[in-house]
Amino acid sequence: MNMLKRNLSIICIISMMLSISVFTANAAITTIEDFTVDINTDNSTLSIEEYNGDGGEVIIKDELSGYTVDKISSRAFLNCADITSITLPRFLRTIGSYAFSGCSGIASITINDAVSSVGNYAFYDCTSLESADIKGNMTAISQYMFYDCTSLNNVTLPTTLRVIYESAFRNCSSLKSITIPDEVNTIGESAFYNSGLEKITIGRNVTTIGKDAFLKCAPNLVISGYTGSTAETYCKENNIKFFPLDTVYGDVNNDERINVKDVTYIQKFLAGLESAGIEENSKSFYAADVSGDGNIDIGDALLVLRFVDHEISVFPVEE
Numbered sequence: 001m002n003m004l005k006r007n008l009s010i011i012c013i014i015s016m017m018l019s020i021s022v023f024t025a026n027a028a029i030t031t032i033e034d035f036t037v038d039i040n041t042d043n044s045t046l047s048i049e050e051y052n053g054d055g056g057e058v059i060i061k062d063e064l065s066g067y068t069v070d071k072i073s074s075r076a077f078l079n080c081a082d083i084t085s086i087t088l089p090r091f092l093r094t095i096g097s098y099a100f101s102g103c104s105g106i107a108s109i110t111i112n113d114a115v116s117s118v119g120n121y122a123f124y125d126c127t128s129l130e131s132a133d134i135k136g137n138m139t140a141i142s143q144y145m146f147y148d149c150t151s152l153n154n155v156t157l158p159t160t161l162r163v164i165y166e167s168a169f170r171n172c173s174s175l176k177s178i179t180i181p182d183e184v185n186t187i188g189e190s191a192f193y194n195s196g197l198e199k200i201t202i203g204r205n206v207t208t209i210g211k212d213a214f215l216k217c218a219p220n221l222v223i224s225g226y227t228g229s230t231a232e233t234y235c236k237e238n239n240i241k242f243f244p245l246d247t248v249y250g251d252v253n254n255d256e257r258i259n260v261k262d263v264t265y266i267q268k269f270l271a272g273l274e275s276a277g278i279e280e281n282s283k284s285f286y287a288a289d290v291s292g293d294g295n296i297d298i299g300d301a302l303l304v305l306r307f308v309d310h311e312i313s314v315f316p317v318e319e
């Protein structure tokens with residue numbers, strides 16, 4: 001009998017403990033306005049777990065019931081196609097994976113300064129999204145972050161950025177041009193695969209460009225970068241047109257002077273002499289094409305001569 005009593009009381013205690021722990025966990029999940037939220041009472045923050053509203057313009061306030069909104073959890077707005085615009089709160093730090101995936105009604109997104117982490121596929125399949133202004137503190141664009149955002153045409157990346165991960169802008173077929181901040185060191189596999197890219201500027205610090213990063217972009221894609229950089233090597237290996245940002249128009253022989261020697265180099269090139277050392281898409285090539293028409297001809301030689309004689313102070317290509 002005693003034994004049974006003791007067992008019962010143990011069961012009683014255990015079930016009480018269980019109910020307390022369940023109670024504690026549930027207490028944090030509640031509904032505020034159109035959101036299911038998870039409150040962290042320790043630091044007065046909350047995360048948005050789910051959106052329950054009817055769509056239209058959604059403004060997520062900086063605070064809800066006195067708690068700072070610092071996280072949007074995974075899938076919180078997944079497939080909310082009725083939302084036409086989203087304003088993110090100022091102190092938001094984290095956006096979970098798939099958070100806004102399938103929000104096909106939103107045209108623009110601004111990711112504020114405080115955000116340091118955005119999960120994979122966060123904006124996947126946002127087919128009306130045209131503009132992404134990423135201010136953030138972000139060091140990485142996550143995998144597939146803008147995958148299948150087929151209207152995206154305007155992307156601003158922050159200088160804190162170091163890595164663009166795999167397939168981040170894959171199938172962004174409206175994305176014609178982008179500037180990669182100088183601080184970025186890695187562009188992942190298929191990062192811009194099947195995008196609309198015609199123009200991309202890549203800084204000096206990129207040392208890794210993944211396989212197929214620029215495969216199936218626009219046929220006239222030009223990658224701008226620096227002579228001797230990973231970008232230049234990548235272009236040569238993958239038969240992509242390269243433009244050297246360090247081109248000095250008129251200085252065909254790269255001796256940091258523009259004088260009659262440069263005219264001679266153009267003449268040598270036109271005479272078919274290899275000693276001119278002017279290769280297609282090289283710094284010398286662009287330096288010689290001062291007319292900017294994509295060819296080197298006698299007109300370019302004459303323009304350099306006129307520059308040397310102070311008849312002109314700027315080349316047509318620079319105007």
Ligand SMILES: [Ca+2]
Pocket residue numbers: 250251252253254255256257258259261262
């Ligand atoms: Ca020169």
Ligand SMILES: [Ca+2]
Pocket residue numbers: 288289290291292293294295296297300
């Ligand atoms: Ca020319």
